[in-house]
Amino acid sequence: MAKLRPFTMPKWGIEMSEGTVAEWMVAENQPFAKGTVLTLIETDKITNEVEAEADGCFVRLIAEAGQTYPVGALLAVLSDGGEASAEEVEAVIAGFRAVDARFDGSEQGVAMPPPAIERVREIPDGLAISPVAREKTQAAGLDVADLHGSGRGGRITAQDVDQALRPSVSPHLVGVLPSSPPSSCFATPMARRLSALHGVPLEGLTGSGPRGRIRKADVLAAIPAAAAVVPSSGGVEIIPMSSMRRTIARRLTEAKQTIPHFYVRRRVRADRLLALRAAAAGEQRPSVNDYLIRACALALMEVPQLNIQVQGQDIHRFASADIAVAVATERGLVTPIVTRADDRPVAEIRGVMAALIRKAKAGKLRPEEFSGGSFSLSNLGGFGVEQFDAIINPPQGAILAVGAARPEPIDDEGAIRVVPVLHLSLSCDHRAIDGADAGRFMAALAALIERPELL
Amino acid sequence: MAVMTIREAILSTLHAEMERDPDIMLLGEDVVGGNGTAGGPEAIGGIWGTSGGLFARFGPERVIDTPISESAIVGAAAGAALAGKRPVAELMFADFVGVSLDQIWNQIAKFRYMFGGRTRCPAVIRLIYGAGMNTAAQHSQSVYAMLTAMPGLKVVLPATPADAKGLLTEALRGDDPVMFFEHKALYGVKGEVPDGEHRQRFGEARMVREGGDVTIVACGRMVGFSEKACDRLAADGIGADLIDLRTTSPLDEEAILDSVEATGRLVVVDESPPRCSLAADIAALVATRAFTSLKAPPGLVTGPHSPIPFARELERAWVPSPQKVEAAVRRVLAFR
Amino acid sequence: MQLSREALIGAYRRMATIRRFEERLHEEIKTGEIAGFTHLYAGQEAVAVGVCDHLGVDDMIVSTHRGHGHCIAKGCDVTGMMLEIFGRAGGLCKGRGGSMHIADLSVGMLGANGIVGGGAPQAVGAALAARLDGRGRVAIAFSGDGACNQGTTFEAMNMAVVTKAPAIFVFENNHYSEHTGDAYAVGTANDIASRAEAFGMKAWRADGCDYFDTHAAMGELLEHVRAGHGPAAIELDTERFYGHFEGDPQRYRGKGELDRIREERDCLKAFRAKVGQAKLLDITDLDAVDAEVAALIDGAVAEARAAPPPDPETVADDVYVDYL
Numbered sequence A: 001m002a003k004l005r006p007f008t009m010p011k012w013g014i015e016m017s018e019g020t021v022a023e024w025m026v027a028e029n030q031p032f033a034k035g036t037v038l039t040l041i042e043t044d045k046i047t048n049e050v051e052a053e054a055d056g057c058f059v060r061l062i063a064e065a066g067q068t069y070p071v072g073a074l075l076a077v078l079s080d081g082g083e084a085s086a087e088e089v090e091a092v093i094a095g096f097r098a099v100d101a102r103f104d105g106s107e108q109g110v111a112m113p114p115p116a117i118e119r120v121r122e123i124p125d126g127l128a129i130s131p132v133a134r135e136k137t138q139a140a141g142l143d144v145a146d147l148h149g150s151g152r153g154g155r156i157t158a159q160d161v162d163q164a165l166r167p168s169v170s171p172h173l174v175g176v177l178p179s180s181p182p183s184s185c186f187a188t189p190m191a192r193r194l195s196a197l198h199g200v201p202l203e204g205l206t207g208s209g210p211r212g213r214i215r216k217a218d219v220l221a222a223i224p225a226a227a228a229v230v231p232s233s234g235g236v237e238i239i240p241m242s243s244m245r246r247t248i249a250r251r252l253t254e255a256k257q258t259i260p261h262f263y264v265r266r267r268v269r270a271d272r273l274l275a276l277r278a279a280a281a282g283e284q285r286p287s288v289n290d291y292l293i294r295a296c297a298l299a300l301m302e303v304p305q306l307n308i309q310v311q312g313q314d315i316h317r318f319a320s321a322d323i324a325v326a327v328a329t330e331r332g333l334v335t336p337i338v339t340r341a342d343d344r345p346v347a348e349i350r351g352v353m354a355a356l357i358r359k360a361k362a363g364k365l366r367p368e369e370f371s372g373g374s375f376s377l378s379n380l381g382g383f384g385v386e387q388f389d390a391i392i393n394p395p396q397g398a399i400l401a402v403g404a405a406r407p408e409p410i411d412d413e414g415a416i417r418v419v420p421v422l423h424l425s426l427s428c429d430h431r432a433i434d435g436a437d438a439g440r441f442m443a444a445l446a447a448l449i450e451r452p453e454l455l
Numbered sequence B: 001m002a003v004m005t006i007r008e009a010i011l012s013t014l015h016a017e018m019e020r021d022p023d024i025m026l027l028g029e030d031v032v033g034g035n036g037t038a039g040g041p042e043a044i045g046g047i048w049g050t051s052g053g054l055f056a057r058f059g060p061e062r063v064i065d066t067p068i069s070e071s072a073i074v075g076a077a078a079g080a081a082l083a084g085k086r087p088v089a090e091l092m093f094a095d096f097v098g099v100s101l102d103q104i105w106n107q108i109a110k111f112r113y114m115f116g117g118r119t120r121c122p123a124v125i126r127l128i129y130g131a132g133m134n135t136a137a138q139h140s141q142s143v144y145a146m147l148t149a150m151p152g153l154k155v156v157l158p159a160t161p162a163d164a165k166g167l168l169t170e171a172l173r174g175d176d177p178v179m180f181f182e183h184k185a186l187y188g189v190k191g192e193v194p195d196g197e198h199r200q201r202f203g204e205a206r207m208v209r210e211g212g213d214v215t216i217v218a219c220g221r222m223v224g225f226s227e228k229a230c231d232r233l234a235a236d237g238i239g240a241d242l243i244d245l246r247t248t249s250p251l252d253e254e255a256i257l258d259s260v261e262a263t264g265r266l267v268v269v270d271e272s273p274p275r276c277s278l279a280a281d282i283a284a285l286v287a288t289r290a291f292t293s294l295k296a297p298p299g300l301v302t303g304p305h306s307p308i309p310f311a312r313e314l315e316r317a318w319v320p321s322p323q324k325v326e327a328a329v330r331r332v333l334a335f336r
Numbered sequence C: 001m002q003l004s005r006e007a008l009i010g011a012y013r014r015m016a017t018i019r020r021f022e023e024r025l026h027e028e029i030k031t032g033e034i035a036g037f038t039h040l041y042a043g044q045e046a047v048a049v050g051v052c053d054h055l056g057v058d059d060m061i062v063s064t065h066r067g068h069g070h071c072i073a074k075g076c077d078v079t080g081m082m083l084e085i086f087g088r089a090g091g092l093c094k095g096r097g098g099s100m101h102i103a104d105l106s107v108g109m110l111g112a113n114g115i116v117g118g119g120a121p122q123a124v125g126a127a128l129a130a131r132l133d134g135r136g137r138v139a140i141a142f143s144g145d146g147a148c149n150q151g152t153t154f155e156a157m158n159m160a161v162v163t164k165a166p167a168i169f170v171f172e173n174n175h176y177s178e179h180t181g182d183a184y185a186v187g188t189a190n191d192i193a194s195r196a197e198a199f200g201m202k203a204w205r206a207d208g209c210d211y212f213d214t215h216a217a218m219g220e221l222l223e224h225v226r227a228g229h230g231p232a233a234i235e236l237d238t239e240r241f242y243g244h245f246e247g248d249p250q251r252y253r254g255k256g257e258l259d260r261i262r263e264e265r266d267c268l269k270a271f272r273a274k275v276g277q278a279k280l281l282d283i284t285d286l287d288a289v290d291a292e293v294a295a296l297i298d299g300a301v302a303e304a305r306a307a308p309p310p311d312p313e314t315v316a317d318d319v320y321v322d323y324l
Helices: A086-095 A129-142 A158-163 A187-199 A216-228 A242-258 A270-280 A286-301 A346-362 A433-451 B006-020 B054-058 B068-083 B096-108 B144-148 B161-174 B219-235 B253-263 B278-289 B310-316 B322-334 C005-030 C045-052 C070-072 C077-087 C120-133 C151-163 C192-198 C209-225 C257-264 C267-278 C282-304
Strands: A004-008 A018-024 A037-042 A047-051 A057-061 A068-069 A074-079 A260-270 A308-311 A315-319 A323-324 A373-378 A398-403 A406-412 A415-429 B002-005 B024-029 B063-065 B086-091 B124-129 B154-156 B178-185 B190-193 B206-209 B214-217 B238-246 B246-250 B266-269 B298-301 C061-062 C139-144 C167-173 C201-206 C232-237
Touching: A004 A086, A047 A398, A047 B144, A057 A086, A074 A086, A074 C201, A129 A158, A129 B144, A187 A216, A187 B206, A187 B253, A216 A286, A242 A398, A260 A406, A270 A286, A270 A415, A286 A323, A286 A346, A286 A373, A286 A398, A286 A433, A398 A433, A415 A433, B006 B024, B006 B054, B006 B161, B054 B063, B054 B144, B063 B178, B063 B190, B068 B086, B068 B096, B086 B096, B096 B124, B096 B144, B124 B161, B144 B178, B144 B246, B144 B278, B154 B161, B154 C167, B161 B178, B161 B190, B206 B219, B214 B253, B214 B322, B219 B238, B219 B266, B219 B322, B238 B253, B253 B266, B253 B278, B266 B278, B266 B322, B278 B298, B298 B322, C005 C045, C005 C070, C005 C077, C005 C209, C005 C282, C045 C070, C045 C139, C045 C209, C045 C232, C045 C267, C061 C120, C061 C201, C070 C077, C077 C282, C120 C139, C120 C151, C120 C167, C151 C167, C151 C192, C167 C209, C192 C201, C192 C232, C209 C232, C209 C267, C267 C282
Parallel strands: A323 A373, A373 A398, B024 B063, B024 B086, B086 B124, B124 B178, B154 B178, B214 B238, B214 B266, B266 B298, C061 C139, C139 C167, C167 C232, C201 C232
Antiparallel strands: A004 A074, A018 A037, A018 A068, A037 A047, A057 A074, A260 A415, A308 A315, A398 A415, A406 A415, B002 B190, B154 B246, B206 B238
């Protein structure tokens, strides 16, 4: 009986990881003598002949000429000369296991978990922990078993305790930036980036760095000069951004750059809502917006997929609807929050909103009154805007933009009637919300606006 | 632009520079290969394939096979450089720097300074380095941090074919000694290489990726690993400035500090043990010069404080990997 | 010196074990399962065995990157070596060292060495330690025609002479330092022993493909050294049956060179012919040894293949005996 062996991709030189079978020099089942050239193998370094080390023949050629295979891959089945049945050959092929000789940096099963610390109630004397860390742990009543020691042998440092004591954070991410365009100018990477960002060409700048390298400061110094050459009619007033303006700019830039927005639009008849409002008592009459806050809150209870915040890899879904309402002030946009709007009747929302707007205009909102929120509402109807799209207010997942009610024809159970119609546009974070969720929310919201007695 | 491997970029650059400058000479173990054998000279062309054809073109006075005598190889390069030539000496494995260390450490590095700036020693020592191929404790090390610590040496680590050409050309045109590190796992890496003369200044880092959340500093093979990590992080909206140092001496401090000032976070990836490493050096630079910008302690991705082991499972645990870089970035981002 | 039947069988077994071990590795390495790079000793068996057959377990050797033969000849466990080369947790060095870094101090094998010329100075130190112990032990440095060109080897020879250390420098000239011929790289016209003589020690020359010639010369040499005359050297002319490392395409070899040396310079063939002609042993005895050796190596490979890899968490163990 023939002795069968796998014939594999050889390894010439330690850095060889793969080779190309350039050509088979013998055919299947063609006997060959020791020293016969069997195949030509190409690497990126050399092309080499593989000679037979003994008499024999290939009972199966597996590798195809011109194809590349990793070192150790099965190229053919070699016989010492005897014949072999197809079953025997298949058995060799089935029994062959290639070795993973990769050196591409991929890891398999080498995760190194942090050293485990035995669960203890008291801090044992022998535990590896710094004196300050011990004090802090005891003062905070922490269980050392909950601490991850970052030092050698799992020793716990004060920093480790500080980390355990602080709430987890989702960092504000800036995300990937566009690559700076290539330039032959000798400049630092930051200078290149700023040059592209501000449209200040590097060419012509004098570098103040070593050997004339253009650096960050050189580009920044060139920016006002570049702005001044923009022609303007009748002069220009330069208004430095306030810190609030800069914050708005930063947050909205970040939101628009990093959140994948999608938009769902719907028009909805408002005649019944306006009639209901008109019937309310004079002084205490809620605004259209107050009704819409309530409508959004109830719709969010029906479609909780939108009543969320997106925190890193996690979606935080809330039990009650905290609606942030965009309010224009002299200083800029603020978004005070009507908490638990689903629990409050419209009349109560009116009161809450009135107080918030007063404080907002006076600049007296407390941080907790404009932080958080599970949804936003922005209404520009008061300015006659018919419809618009809004930018999501992170970490929330969605914002509703509402325009002015204006008369439009609608299909009212077969009759064409002209009634006041609102244009709604919902912006959603597609990382957390799908189109179907948005559609269902809009349907729920439209149903509430069209039957305002439910509010 | 031609597409070629780092191996081809080094060989073609040596070829072109030796054509241009008759003072360039090459010496090392088996840089010709086959001398004194039936197969004859150039049966090998350098065990790394980086000197094939040079002997045939430039002859035995410029392309010199040496016995296995690393101290004499590097010392001879020192002497030839003092005598006005531009020797390129190859250490087949960077680990053999141990055998030849005096000639580098006490001699080549110090001539110019000791002799009052009145001399030059333009020796280029090529050191083939790096782990990942199970060559164990004496054939896998990355000794660049040690040589970076020695004033007088320039230390160069190309990560791309274009940089291999640009940096080697620069080394052969300059008048200072250059430690030119070639990672054995990178020889087959392909990329575009500018045609004609291409010089890459030392001390000018390459911004490989741009992003606002973290600065990753790497060199050599660790650059590609960090790129893989960046891809995975980008899927989660995390953007990184990835800086390929190209040279660790001179060091592009400005590129690192500018970036950290913008991102507030630093991860350094270094294929060596952690103590007195490049990672430690860069963390110290940032901690001393950009402390107020930091939002988290620097993350260091290095091997453990041990020699490099042989077995695949152990070596994989030793060498930094894309996964370890990614984990370090996430740790730094989660700091509170 | 007339060798006993047991001694002859034992010498043959050790040489055959080395040969079989290396031939099997040559096959196994092709599958890619064995990592890193491996330098095979096949062809040089008469040197390792001819030298080490004179040594007690207390005598010490330092080896080279091509060290499997020295390990086996000095008594390292063959299965433990195979596990080490396969990178297994149960290997002689726990999978940390691999082919190039096998050591077993319990049998006087102070270590294979990845650095050419790294070992010779260590043999001088081991010899000075042996002299301090006063038990007549010796230390042997195996070096090739490559290492004979390292400054470390020169320094070691001179220091051994001036300190009269019982150190022995065994130069195995297989005619290739990696891919370069000794005709090019060894400046003393291929003669390494003369270098040792120039440093002031007595040197022997013998055929390293002939067990009996090597064994006899080594016997004289050891008598000289153990008598307290300081260091000595021996140059052994031998052959490397495989490449510098596994995967070396060996383009520097002449046409038919490998076939010729395997035909004319095979120490195992020569051994069988000599003992057969002199009727010292029955050839069937040697065939039986071959079968035992084959079974030993088969078993070692099977065990190595089935053995578990090292635990990655142990990667930084064993750096120090004691560290905080």
